[in-house]
Amino acid sequence: MMPRFTPHPPSSRARFALWATRRTLRPLEHVVPDGVLGVKVTRRLLAGMMAGAGTSPLGVEVTPVDSTTERFGRVKGEWVRPTTPRPGMVVLYIHGSGYNLCSTKTHRPLVSRLAKETRVTVFSAEYRLAPEHPFPAAPDDIERAYDWLLAQGWTADQIVVAGDSAGGHLTLDLAVRLLREGRDLPAGLVMFSPLADVTCSLITEREKALPDPMLSAAGVRKLFAHYLLDTDPLHPRLTHVLEPGEVLPPTLIQAGGAEFLAADAHHIADMLEASGTDVALEIWPGQMHVFQAANRMVPEADQALRRAAKFLVSALQASTAAAEAKEATA
């Protein structure tokens, strides 16, 4: 299956990117105002940055979706299709947001590269964000998008759910929810720099040891405050605690060694492993948050994405093969 992950020192371009980010981006946090205005400014800023950091590949077709049905309500997102997609396979991609920022548009280059690398069609889901729409708008929208995918004719074993940052948190939430409702689970999960702890205590501890080059724990806490409002951060859909034996689908987690969510990635990996899930954790030395998106800046972006693609395709192949075998014996 997957070749073993051996961490190697960051490339010189990655080291430069880290140095430059620490000196340019981090100080901006002091300039951006608090509150809703700050979120709006940051949305603009981040969209520009992400457009600069990543490139969009050729030969990927993007079709917007905005469907309102009585059964599912409103489902928004976009189909991202490679030229010759593998049949009977689909990825539900949940973009990162800090629950306030970004959109399918900002993540289109990353999702397109994933689609091209895997040759699997991706549905990149849009979900409502704070401060306009606090918890539980986001996980509700994602669950609706998943159900909508099933209604399009896909079966759970043909789907891999993938997400980055808060999208990783939503990926975990969706999987745990399906598991607890006794429903069929997707073929696999992929999380880039996933968030686990909305109380930010893991982020705070990590910051003391190694401050993130982009943002501070205090900044993250402000963003989450818009999303949480008065909800207890220990709400079971915000802080996920798996019991032993609650086995999730095979999972790949990637995170950067230099980023604020590295401890969160460890936390999810440890929890999934303890529950009996087949989980692989890759912490890439010296890399930043969702470095997979920054293929224009760091060579590791493509290397990591390629590994994720390999994992994703083999998880889908294994699960469809298992489903066929089951059908044959039935």
Add this chain to the structure above:
Amino acid sequence: MTSKVSKNARAIVTGAASGIGQAFAIELARRGGQVVVSDIDMVGAQRTVTVIEDNGGTAIAVHCDVSRLDSVQDLAAEACRWFEGVPTLVINNAGVGAGGNVVGDAPMEDWQWTLGINLWGPINGCHVFAPMLRDAAAAGESVGIINVASAASFGAAPRMAAYNVSKAGVLSLSETLAAEMVGTGVKVSVLCPTFVKTNIVTSGRINAKASAAASRLMQFGMSADKVARICLDTHDRGGLYVMPQIDAKVGWQIKRTIPHTYTRVVGLLERYGPLGGDDSLPETSVHPHPVADPATSDKEN
């Protein structure tokens, strides 16, 4: 010429679960070293190791209570096993904060606790590791030892006598060791920072009021990783005294030039300055003891 001590070191850092020690451990790993992360807080030590491993470095967490010689000897044995050799850099960093009370009011347990960790820690460390380092230097390796003292080692700020005494001891220990190591190739440095953004105030034995005042000052402090970087660079250059901040340097010069005036001003500043004026002066103390009337006691300070 031999290579830099801080590069590719086989390093032992005590008190590396948090603060300056954690920063030393991470920086040494970044510079290619194998790092023994020692602390009594194994959860924190493991967290430091995880951060190092996440970034491609090599580290191991080892439990050590630096106030006990046998514990430090165990640390040395464990480290040598893991290194498959002797250490090349030892950083006696573990330390605690204690203060808030004047001499006579500070509980004796606080004195013992503070001196046990802050003074006996480095003494034990030097006792155990100095012979190893001397041998390693004789074998041609670049080796060194860094003791973490404080600007308090010469600052003599009121209400933190135990801390000041412990750190003054570390300064003297380091100076003596440096003299003894002249010509052996073992570099000795002593770090004397003022305020650094760490948890020493909140995790130590400091009363609530003094702790609040100190926390206010800490936020203007230098970051621990910058202190660690400066210290390692100075150590590589062979510097004995490492004062990463300007206030430490200025304080050091004033103390040496006009020691008597310095002490009087520090005492008065503490009493009438922005952070002073408080509720636990000797005359309102719970432990009554003979003092001259306040007017003359002011003068004596």
